[in-house]
Amino acid sequence: MKVVVLGKATERSESGEFGPAEDFVAMDLFNEKLVEAGVVLAGDGLQPTSKGKRVAFDADGNTTVIDGPFAETKELVAGFSIWEVASMDEAVEWVKRSPLRDTEVELRKVLDAEDFDDSLPAEIAAAEKRIRAELAAK
Amino acid sequence: MTSATQQAIDAVWRIESARLIAGLARVVRDVGLAEDLAQDALVAALEQWPESGVPDIPGAWLMAVARRRGVDTIRRAVTLQSKVELLGRGVSDHETPMDEIEFDLHVEDDVLRLMFTACHPVLSGEARVALTLKMVAGLSTEEIARAFLVQTTTMAARITRAKRALTEAKVPFEVPVGGELANRLSFVLEAVYLVFNEGYTATAGEQWAHAELCQEAMRLGRMLAALAAGEPETHALVALMEIQASRLRARTGPDGEIVTLDKQDRAVWDRLLITHGLAALDRAEEIGGTGSYAIQAKIAACHARAPRAQDTDWVRIAALYGDLVSLTRSPIVELNRAVAVSMADGPAAGLAVTDGLLDVAALRSYHLLPSVRGDLLAKLGHSVEARAEFERAAELTSNEAERAHLLARASSS
Numbered sequence: 001m002k003v004v005v006l007g008k009a010t011e012r013s014e015s016g017e018f019g020p021a022e023d024f025v026a027m028d029l030f031n032e033k034l035v036e037a038g039v040v041l042a043g044d045g046l047q048p049t050s051k052g053k054r055v056a057f058d059a060d061g062n063t064t065v066i067d068g069p070f071a072e073t074k075e076l077v078a079g080f081s082i083w084e085v086a087s088m089d090e091a092v093e094w095v096k097r098s099p100l101r102d103t104e105v106e107l108r109k110v111l112d113a114e115d116f117d118d119s120l121p122a123e124i125a126a127a128e129k130r131i132r133a134e135l136a137a138k
Numbered sequence: 139m140t141s142a143t144q145q146a147i148d149a150v151w152r153i154e155s156a157r158l159i160a161g162l163a164r165v166v167r168d169v170g171l172a173e174d175l176a177q178d179a180l181v182a183a184l185e186q187w188p189e190s191g192v193p194d195i196p197g198a199w200l201m202a203v204a205r206r207r208g209v210d211t212i213r214r215a216v217t218l219q220s221k222v223e224l225l226g227r228g229v230s231d232h233e234t235p236m237d238e239i240e241f242d243l244h245v246e247d248d249v250l251r252l253m254f255t256a257c258h259p260v261l262s263g264e265a266r267v268a269l270t271l272k273m274v275a276g277l278s279t280e281e282i283a284r285a286f287l288v289q290t291t292t293m294a295a296r297i298t299r300a301k302r303a304l305t306e307a308k309v310p311f312e313v314p315v316g317g318e319l320a321n322r323l324s325f326v327l328e329a330v331y332l333v334f335n336e337g338y339t340a341t342a343g344e345q346w347a348h349a350e351l352c353q354e355a356m357r358l359g360r361m362l363a364a365l366a367a368g369e370p371e372t373h374a375l376v377a378l379m380e381i382q383a384s385r386l387r388a389r390t391g392p393d394g395e396i397v398t399l400d401k402q403d404r405a406v407w408d409r410l411l412i413t414h415g416l417a418a419l420d421r422a423e424e425i426g427g428t429g430s431y432a433i434q435a436k437i438a439a440c441h442a443r444a445p446r447a448q449d450t451d452w453v454r455i456a457a458l459y460g461d462l463v464s465l466t467r468s469p470i471v472e473l474n475r476a477v478a479v480s481m482a483d484g485p486a487a488g489l490a491v492t493d494g495l496l497d498v499a500a501l502r503s504y505h506l507l508p509s510v511r512g513d514l515l516a517k518l519g520h521s522v523e524a525r526a527e528f529e530r531a532a533e534l535t536s537n538e539a540e541r542a543h544l545l546a547r548a549s550s551s
Contacts, residue, residue: 035364036361036365037153037361038356038358038361038364039357039360041410042410082410084356084357086149086353087145087148090149090152090153092146093146093150093196094153097153112387132403
């Protein structure tokens with residue numbers, strides 16, 4: 001299964017400053033271990049939200065563009081990676097081995113076919129198939 | 139025991155076992171013994187962690203326990219040996235080497251050594267696959283037995299025999315060098331791809347556990363590519379497996395029937411696996427990938443890059459199959475080339491290629507030859523001959539879903 005690993009922002013990551021070189025090296029070594037274990041599919045760090053945008057939709061679909069930076073630093077995402085693991089426990093065990101300090105990492109399982117089989121009503125599945133077919137025919 | 143601790147132990151084992159066994163094997167110079175010591179440590183964890191909790195650095199905990207058992211085992215052996223020797227000429231007890239070993243050095247090299255040892259040519263193909271899954275992927279004997287649809291006792295015996303064979307042959311715990319490397323690497327690549335194909339083709343008929351086997355194979359392939367990064371075929375194999383696996387969701391219909399490549403809904407192909415696979419293929423090509431996995435990956439990439447089936451570059455695929463035939467001299471590859479030629483130049487041209495295969499003994503009971511010929515004959519409007527070919531193909535296959543597919547084609551010809 002695929003798990004998205006969301007590294008949360010800190011005041012430092014939001015300020016756009018890089019941490020000390022040792023932190024960088026430690027993180028690099030950790031990432032190397034992950035690659036050597038065959039776990040990593042993708043991943044990158046993100047610029048601070050001061051360089052980000054939000055697009056808000058109202059009920060009628062009108063949009064408002066909001067410039068960063070955004071508040072609630074701890075809720076913001078500073079980096080992500082996508083791992084392929086056997087279980088959420090495996091992802092948790094890997095995260096525990098990371099050299100991160102004083103921050104939080106959020107793990108979210110990517111929806112896959114099994115997640116849909118039971119919960120997606122047949123008529124929605126059928127409608128999706130029809131719409132996809134119509135789009136493909138265009 | 140709480141199931142939460144059990145799951146945490148499973149996860150720790152999955153992460154640590156290869157490094158643990160490999161680190162021990164470097165010291166005791168016997169992967170069979172190393173695996174036994176690691177298993178002892180796992181048993182100790184299963185006994186103690188539910189009470190004590192999972193330690194902060196579980197890998198170090200497991201290593202410490204395994205190491206202690208190793209010292210005991212070696213001391214016993216040394217003591218026995220000393221007593222035997224004392225009878226003859228009086229030899230003093232020596233220090234056990236286990237006490238001074240720094241386990242964390244060269245761990246990654248050790249995992250690579252472990253892969254080469256588990257896939258040593260003194261072992262049968264089956265044994266290589268079993269040992270790789272057991273020692274490198276960290277699967278339990280039960281899991282491996284279930285995946286290959288054999289009894290657990292049968293698989294346990296196979297693994298025990300394989301470990302003994304390595305010990306008896308005094309197989310060194312090392313990565314081969316020089317000219318030997320390419321040859322030995324081919325055994326490792328083959329074992330990984332066998333695991334993948336066991337999952338991908340599901341010859342034995344059952345569906346479950348097979349997606350997991352594909353994932354294990356991809357994990358092993360990525361490990362190998364990271365540890366032997368200078369070898370183009372490691373990256374090529376990763377590319378091949380990932381691009382093929384990207385279609386897993388699209389290749390069976392709602393009733394388990396096979397959906398062929400041209401009819402698959404490409405919107406459900408796994409884009410992330412394709413991206414990762416194409417990047418791996420780029421790396422293989424950058425460092426000179428021209429081997430058989432590289433060619434196969436390039437073929438798979440032609441399909442992955444086509445937004446619709448009709449956009450497929452069949453001329454390039456036919457040429458790549460030509461390269462692969464020159465390299466492998468395999469009649470099965472020639473059959474694949476026939477299909478590609480039929481797509482590039484029409485069914486008659488493809489059929490002419492298959493004519494050259496009719497007398498090949500190795501293909502006499504291979505269901506895909508009549509299956510392909512049936513398809514080409516049907517396209518040419520020769521329905522009677524087409525039906526006979528499909529019926530013959532259905533007789534020859536051992537896969538239930540495939541048989542149903544072939545019989546359906548026979549009756550609609």
